Each structure stands twice: as structure tokens, then as C-alpha cells.
Amino acid sequence: MRVLLTSHGSTGDIYPVIRLGRALVEAGHDVRFATVSLYREEIESAGIKYVYLPPDWDQSGFAEAMRDLTKARNPVDLIRIIFTETLPYLDEIFQTLERELQTADIFVSSYVYSSLCQLAKRAGVPCAVTTFAHNIVPSVGYPPDGLPRLALPAFFRRRWNSMLWKLTDRVLCWQINKVVGERMEAFGIGRTESYVLEPADKVIVTVSKKLFEPKHLWSDRFRFTGFLRWQSPEDPNLNAEIDAFTEGEKVPVLNFGSVTFDEARKVMTRFMRNWPEGKKIIIQAGWAGLTIERPRAEMKCIGPVSHDQLFQYASCVIHHGGAGTTASVLHAGIPQIIIPHIGDQWFFAREMRRLRVGLEVKRKRWPEQLPKAVRIAERSKRLNRRSKKLAKLLAEEDGPANAVHELEKMCE
Structure with missing residues (x-):
């Protein structure tokens, strides 16, 4: 199996994907990880092939971006800042991933950039996303994180939660498309249509199944696997x-x-x-x-x-x-x-x-x-x-x- 992985962000966004890539390599699969050069050494030390994606920032550049993210007023604003930061590099990211998908059997993206799965769908490649936080996993059992829970009978509560998840999905898609929608259309992959409810063929939720899986999942595309932990090397001294x-x-x-x-x-x-x-x-x-x-x-x-x-x-x-x-x-x-x-x-x-x-x-x-x-x-x-x-x-x-x-x- 030829696997193409991609993720952007801080170590919290990258290290779990490295652990996934290492596990795939140990299982005998061919694995490539497309991301920024800051993590190249760590990726290659895990036996994974590295593919360059912009921006070519050092740690101080990402640290500055993280400071900007701490100023976000709410999750929608956070998404806006993330995609605005990505916009100048989007064409090169699309071009690189499109090229790499030509020789991939499966594509795996981080949840934040699940819109990239549209590249895989156009190429006829199965796609999955990984998420390291289960607050974005939809369920009729609870509303989206931060929205009110109703003290009503179960039937009405489930209807309320379902409506809020659908609304959240639309709002997030609207925000993403507002920032990068025209660029995605220009590349021929169309705008984001579902960000929360159907982001990919499968969603790998990398937290403990026993501790965190809800009783009612939105669909069977959401799969709780357990944690993917990758760490900095040990210091012998x-x-x-x-x-x-x-x-x-x-x-x-x-x-x-x-x-x-x-x-x-x-x-x-x-x-x-x-x-x-x-x-x-x-x-x-x-x-x-x-x-x-x-x-x-x-x-x-x-x-x-x-x-x-x-x-x-x-x-x-x-x-x-x-x-x-x-x-x-x-x-x-x-x-x-x-x-x-x-x-x-x-x-x-x-x-x-x-x-x-x-x-x-x-x-x-x-x-x-x-x-x-x-x-x-x-x-x-x-x-x-x-x-x-x-x-x-x-x-x-x-x-x-x-x-x-x-x-x-x-x-x-």
C-alpha cells in the first residue's frame, strides 16, 4: 500500500502523523509525508519519505503564527486565521499533492486541512483524515463544543443536537470558502461542502476509545483507534x-x-x-x-x-x-x-x-x-x-x- 500523508502546524499536528507513518512502515507499506521542512529530519529518522510543502519557515516563524492563533475569538475565527495563513502557499501545496497522488493508493490528511481530500477524490484515491481531539466528532448525543445543551426528553435533545451539528458544518464551510474557496475553484476541485460531518471517506480519531468514544456516533466513518504518540528523542545525559x-x-x-x-x-x-x-x-x-x-x-x-x-x-x-x-x-x-x-x-x-x-x-x-x-x-x-x-x-x-x-x- 502506497500511503501519502500530509499535515501542517505545530508538533502537536505533526508528531501523531509521524507515529502513524512509522506504524505503516513497520507494517510493510510505502509511506510519504508531505509537510514543511522544519520536520524533515524527524520524519526521515522515522523511516518515512519526506515531500516538501511550503511555507519554508523555521521554528520562530511557526512560533509567530501560534501567537496569532492565541488571539482567535472563537473556533470560526481560528479557522479563518489558519486558512488565511495558508492562502499564499495554496497553489504550490495543491500542485505538489496532485503530483504525489498519482502514485498513491490512499491519502491521509489532518482534520484541519480536510478540504485537501477533494484532491484525492478527483484523483480517485481513497482518503481519510486524522483528528487528535474528539470535540469535533459529531453525535446526536451532544451539541458541538461550546453550544448549549438542552434539558429536554431524549428525542427532542437529539433533534436539537443534530440541527446544531449541521449548522456548525455549514458555518465552518462558509468561513473556509470565504478565504480559499475561489482558489480551490480555480484549481478545479470545487469549494468545501462538508467540513465536520463528512470530511473524508474515513475519520481516524486518535484518542482512547475506552475513555472518549461517545455512545452515539454520527456515522460509522468515525473510528476511534487510541492515541498516536511520537516524541522528541531521549537525552542519554x-x-x-x-x-x-x-x-x-x-x-x-x-x-x-x-x-x-x-x-x-x-x-x-x-x-x-x-x-x-x-x-x-x-x-x-x-x-x-x-x-x-x-x-x-x-x-x-x-x-x-x-x-x-x-x-x-x-x-x-x-x-x-x-x-x-x-x-x-x-x-x-x-x-x-x-x-x-x-x-x-x-x-x-x-x-x-x-x-x-x-x-x-x-x-x-x-x-x-x-x-x-x-x-x-x-x-x-x-x-x-x-x-x-x-x-x-x-x-x-x-x-x-x-x-x-x-x-x-x-x-x-
Whole structure:
């Protein structure tokens, strides 16, 4: 099977697709991944063939784009910003993917850019999309994320939810077509007709089936497979370094991943002013470039490293609520404190509260409120016990193998 993958964005958008590509390679398939050059080394190290797509930004370019996304007022505005950023490069993206589809048996795109599946449909190639957050999975059992739930009998509630999902689909298609519709028509693939309800032949939902699959799915094209986790390489020198710092103690870990935000230096100054003296914490710099301006013995800064390697030292993990980081903390079996910044991160914060494995701290006041949240997370027997229980459950799932199986069935 010749598989063409594509995705754009931060590591949270790319790493799960790398994990899928690696699983496909291990299953004996020929895999190409079309994306920006920032991730080429990581992709090729996984044994996947790399195909260049614009823009040719370095990490600072993507960090700037992420700052723009944090200013989105709502999901519709977020979609507008994403597609506006993509517009200058769309023709080259179309041309490259059209060329690569000539020798593909199946096409897999990220959910955000599911409109690209129209290229595959025109070429007669089966297409699937991957989504790393289940808040966009439609169901008559609940309304779209953020819209009101009605306290009515089940029949009326299902009708209400169905109507809201159809309306959401139309609104998102309208916004996408408003930005890129003319360009898509000029390329001969037409405007986006369904973004939420029927984005592709199959939707691979890469979160835990046991924890997150709703009782009523919109259709059988939505398939929950389990998490796809790909991580930065392990640092062979880091264990000894952290062992010396922690002295056998579990400590909080602060990690905002690829999220960036304005005035990071001032935010960290507030954090240092409020963090208790003598309380150890590990801080990952991430894309925001979190730094400690005045060194303190109880604070240790580190760079990119495998979540699994780092989180074994954590009493709790403070993070932004990205899909990849949330999955890694769930697998580590430790409580989490989520400070959402953008998009589906608020949704994941609510989900971790629902699962009773985490707390949420508001973004505007997190430097001041974090010490109290850490005390609660570390001392709560319920949070720690529940986190360990879910980690054991997740250890039984094999997301990569399940996702490969779903794609193979499409080519039978």
C-alpha cells in the first residue's frame, strides 16, 4: 500500500502523523509525508519519505503564527486565521499533492486541512483524515463544543443536537470558502461542502476509545483507534542530570510545548515572584522560550526531550492542554494542571476534570494561582489514584496498530 500523508502546524499536528507513518512502515507499506521542512529530519529518522510543502519557515516563524492563533475569538475565527495563513502557499501545496497522488493508493490528511481530500477524490484515491481531539466528532448525543445543551426528553435533545451539528458544518464551510474557496475553484476541485460531518471517506480519531468514544456516533466513518504518540528523542545525559537535581524527589514539571504567547518574559517574572522558595520545579523552555532570568537552585530549565523520559520524574505536569502532551501525561499516570491558551485546549482541560485526573488554571492569572494548584494536585489521593488507574487502561490500547488496520481496510 502506497500511503501519502500530509499535515501542517505545530508538533502537536505533526508528531501523531509521524507515529502513524512509522506504524505503516513497520507494517510493510510505502509511506510519504508531505509537510514543511522544519520536520524533515524527524520524519526521515522515522523511516518515512519526506515531500516538501511550503511555507519554508523555521521554528520562530511557526512560533509567530501560534501567537496569532492565541488571539482567535472563537473556533470560526481560528479557522479563518489558519486558512488565511495558508492562502499564499495554496497553489504550490495543491500542485505538489496532485503530483504525489498519482502514485498513491490512499491519502491521509489532518482534520484541519480536510478540504485537501477533494484532491484525492478527483484523483480517485481513497482518503481519510486524522483528528487528535474528539470535540469535533459529531453525535446526536451532544451539541458541538461550546453550544448549549438542552434539558429536554431524549428525542427532542437529539433533534436539537443534530440541527446544531449541521449548522456548525455549514458555518465552518462558509468561513473556509470565504478565504480559499475561489482558489480551490480555480484549481478545479470545487469549494468545501462538508467540513465536520463528512470530511473524508474515513475519520481516524486518535484518542482512547475506552475513555472518549461517545455512545452515539454520527456515522460509522468515525473510528476511534487510541492515541498516536511520537516524541522528541531521549537525552542519554539527562537522567543523571535530573537525578542530581531532584535527589529522588518527584517534582512538578512545567511544559507549554509549542504554544507561544505575548510578553513571555514578563509572565515568567510573575511566575518566579510567586513560586515558593525551596520548592523544586523543572521547566521546559518550549516554543515560548520560557527562561529563568535570575537562577534559583530550586528551578531547572531543560530543552526538548521525550515526554516519557521527563515525566517519570514528575509529581504533576503543568501544561497547555495540547492533545499530545495530554496523552503523554495520561499514559504517565500522574495528575495534570492545564492552562489552556488556544483552540481545543479548553476542551481537553474540561475532559481531564471530567475524568478526575486534572485541574484547570486560568491563563491570565496562572503565575499567581499555580502554587496552590500544585499543592492540591500533589496531595490529592483521588487525583493520583485515578491517574494511575487510567494509565493502566491506556497501556492495553494499541492506537498505531488500530489506525493502520483502519487504513488497510480502505484499500481492500
